Amino acid sequence: ADVKKYSYASNSWLNPITTTNHNLPSDRVWWDAIDYSNSMLVLGHGIGTSGDNIIGGGYSAVATSGGSTAQVNFNGQGSSVTSFQWLGSEWLIGQAGGSSGYSHVDTVSSLGQNTLLDFPGLVSGQVTSMAGNGTHLWVATQGASQGFGNGGGSAGAGLLQGERQADGTVDWQQGWTMTANSVVKDTELIGTDLYITTTPTGLYKLDTLTGTLTRINGGLHSNMDGLFVYGNDLIIGLQGSSGSAAGVQIYTPGTGFGNGRLLGGLPSNNVNAFTESSTMLYIATNGGIGRWDYTTSDWANPLTTSDGLPTNVVEDVVMVGTDLWMATTAGVVKMDTLTNATTLYNSGSGLMATSAQSLTTAVETVQNNDGTTSTSTTLFIGHDGAGSERPGVTSMDDNGAIEWHKFDQLSSNTVDALAADWWGLHIATDIG
DSSP states (O other), X not given: OOEEEEETTTTEEEEEEOHHHHOOOOSOEEEEEEEEETTEEEEEEOOOOOSSOOOSSEEEEEEEETTEEOOOEEEEOSSEEEEEEEOSSSEEXXXXXXXXXXXXXXXXXXXXXXXXXEEEOOOSSOEEEEEEOSSXXXXXXXXXXXXXXXXXXXXXXXEEEEEEOTTSOEEEEEEEEOSTTOEEEEEEEETTEEEEEEETTEEEEEETTTTEEEEEOOSSOSOEEEEEEETTEEEEEEOOBTTBXXXXXXXXXXXXXXXXXXXXXXXXXXXXXEEEOSSEEEEEETTEEXXXXXXXXXXXXXXXXXXXXXXXXXXXXXXXXXXXXXXXXXXXXXXXXXTOOEEEEOGGGTOSOSXXXXXXXXXXXXXXXXXXXXXXXXXXXXXXXXXXXXXXXEXXXXXXXEEEEESOXXXXXXXXXEEEETTEEEEEXXXX
């Protein structure tokens, strides 16, 4: 929601603080979690799932005075920030852990965020995984649903560390909150490092000596499930969902992600486009490219980020000769289906914009002087104008020559008014 500003001096409303103009998170503001001091406005956010700038709970800070407002700085925390207090040189913030079991009070200043008091505790039976050794126990808990009905989301999964006592009880010592909407699926303790698989946020590692929780990137996708220790490796089960394919992948501590394989089949139920060659049907989905092999009448392995795609969400596909072209919001990918080599095209390599939503081709037949004919193919790339980019079309011929075709050109030479914001210059004319 926008933040309204009212001037006592002029008895009038000032320009509000908004997501569009100031990068304000769209997560709802927690009840009364707002304060102002030293020309700085702070807001505590609950968990939300609607809007254009969701951070999954946390807090925002923005320098604002009178009619002047800077861009909002925010920090997603995975759970709701519910209160603030200015201490003269830093902010005191309260964070509600909910059913995750980890509530804490932190200080926030120019030096960063530091925990002042924490209150770890097993407050419910919503435990999704456990691991331990002779002295300690680590428990993963389910984040509670927060917000108003369908407008809310789930708080991040909680992780609690407890020390085993001689009488059989557990003294809970520390806690951590993961990204909003995360669910812990499995945990494995290797030496002093605890590895945690989650969906949909992937693999985490907790250094139990320092208390540092780190998210590990580089997997085939982030919908992870079971863990199994095999020698020096972790075998990770990959969960099939509407946006990802099932499979397995190896992770080696100290080295990183290694070999993995997705099961042949449609990688997502969200199908966006089709194209084909003489031997293969290609299906663009929100989980990669599904491939049906005509020669074997069976599914081939899908194409995903591990094959060179910048994202698994593919909006459109088209075949040009032996090249498979794929449109994504992170650029256009050309794959040579004979060698599987990929090339990424974006605004940095000459396209009008990076985000692409559609592809089509035009084939021109030319009569040569010797009576023979030849053909040339032009690829057209449709851009949706995502973010600060402009909508339009890029065309590319057989020789790689690129041309831009802009839609939003000046509609008339009679200019009536001008305005500017973060997106650019807005020009009003007599016809639009």
